[in-house]
Amino acid sequence: MSTATQERSRIQYVYNLDDLFRVPEGPLSCKVAPSKLLSGDTLATGKSSTVGPVLTGTHVHVAWVVKPRGTGSKLHTHPNEQFNYVLRGTLIADLDGQVLRVPAGHVVHIPAGMVHSHVASPEEDVLFIAVKDTRHGIVGPAVDGKHNGPRTLPGFGSNKDNEWRLGPDGLPLPQSPRVSRDKVRYVYNWEELDKVPEGPCSAKVTPRAYVSKKSSSFGAALTGDKVHVGLIHKARGSGSKLHTHPNEQFNLVLQGTLHGDIDGQTVLVPKHHAIHMPAGVVHSMVAGGDEDVLFFVAKDTRHGLAGPPVDGIEDGPRFLPGFGPKR
Known part of the structure; x- marks a missing residue:
């Protein structure tokens, strides 16, 4: 085999997460979905505002994604589990009947089948890593069956049906169903994981x-x-x-x-x-x-x-x- 042929057949294992706007040429170690809106062809025909590339192996999806401030995903579910690690900004999570803040340096775990939603806080866009297993794809269907745009905080969207109402404390009101008997921990601060946290953990x-x-x-x-x-x-x-x-x-x-x-x-x-x-x-x-x-x-x-x-x-x-x- 010539040197040129060997170079062409070398498998690519390394991927630039900030520049995945097309599928790289040549043999790849995993499937690459270039950066785009993950749900729907447009904001109006999807159920989430999340944008970014996805790498898919045989058993794991990894996505490097952004949610614009004040916007996110409608309540949805999927048969694979998910971890979101926040690198910049704060996610507001609605899961298991709780509203939880997930700031930079924290990770939120969503067990398979749990109804949930994530919206970027109003202060800034959120950059995060999403990881799922491959029992299902990277996107799950909206609970209400309608793909009519993302969930938004008041003042950030044009579809009032998808606006997340605020409570007296200024935080959005939980709308996900409560499924656990005890208060389970779903959000973890990496800096505090020198020991196992007390109480039930997801x-x-x-x-x-x-x-x-x-x-x-x-x-x-x-x-x-x-x-x-x-x-x-x-x-x-x-x-x-x-x-x-x-x-x-x-x-x-x-x-x-x-x-x-x-x-x-x-x-x-x-x-x-x-x-x-x-x-x-x-x-x-x-x-x-x-x-x-x-x-x-x-x-x-x-x-x-x-x-x-x-x-x-x-x-x-x-x-x-x-x-x-x-x-």
């Missing part, structure tokens, strides 16, 4: 710790029925040894640059890029030498959060030259 919480003995990855994770999500830190110049696992993985970089070794390719994964690791593919991720890396990870639950090293020896992280322990 997802299993793995408190902040090192993920394995063959990696420098440190962080907390949430595990639902079909999806793990986590917020992970790698110290500069350090990372994971070559390893594999029988579940797929997406890493979305929020700070710094990951240096990847995947399927025999060397790749760079800078800020606001995602790397997809299909199940069973041998890979390693190391933080660049300039700064620590912070990334959001999504995996399906066919396996746990960590996979075994290829050499079978858990003897510490992989390092860039000059960053390992001094001998």
Whole structure:
């Protein structure tokens, strides 16, 4: 095979989340839906204002999306679970008979089948990562069966039927049905996950710790029925040894640059890029030498959060030259 043919057949594993306005050329590790309105061809014919690209693997959808301020999704449901991690702004969630604020740095978990709605607060647009399992698509139908535009806060929409009424405290009134007997936690602050929160939780919480003995990855994770999500830190110049696992993985970089070794390719994964690791593919991720890396990870639950090293020896992280322990 010629060098040119080899280059054309190389699989793309890294995706620029800020520039996915068309499907990239060549072989791809996952399905790419370019940035667009996720529900309906227009605002008036959908049920949500959410816009952005979607990456779909065999078991996990990952979306990098925006809701304009004061707008969001009508009450809806879907047979797959969902995690939304807010990067900028505040989501107002209506689920399980509660209205909950989800500010930047927080994640909200919506179990499969639960009626819910999310609207961006009036102060600013909301940027968030949405993760779902692939039992269903990225969008679920409106509860009232009408795709007649997004839900809006007062003063932000033209369809009064979709306006979310406010209560005396200025917060919207809950309209989702109450399904739990006890008050369940659905919103999690990553900065507070040094221990398991008290009371009933919608997802299993793995408190902040090192993920394995063959990696420098440190962080907390949430595990639902079909999806793990986590917020992970790698110290500069350090990372994971070559390893594999029988579940797929997406890493979305929020700070710094990951240096990847995947399927025999060397790749760079800078800020606001995602790397997809299909199940069973041998890979390693190391933080660049300039700064620590912070990334959001999504995996399906066919396996746990960590996979075994290829050499079978858990003897510490992989390092860039000059960053390992001094001998």
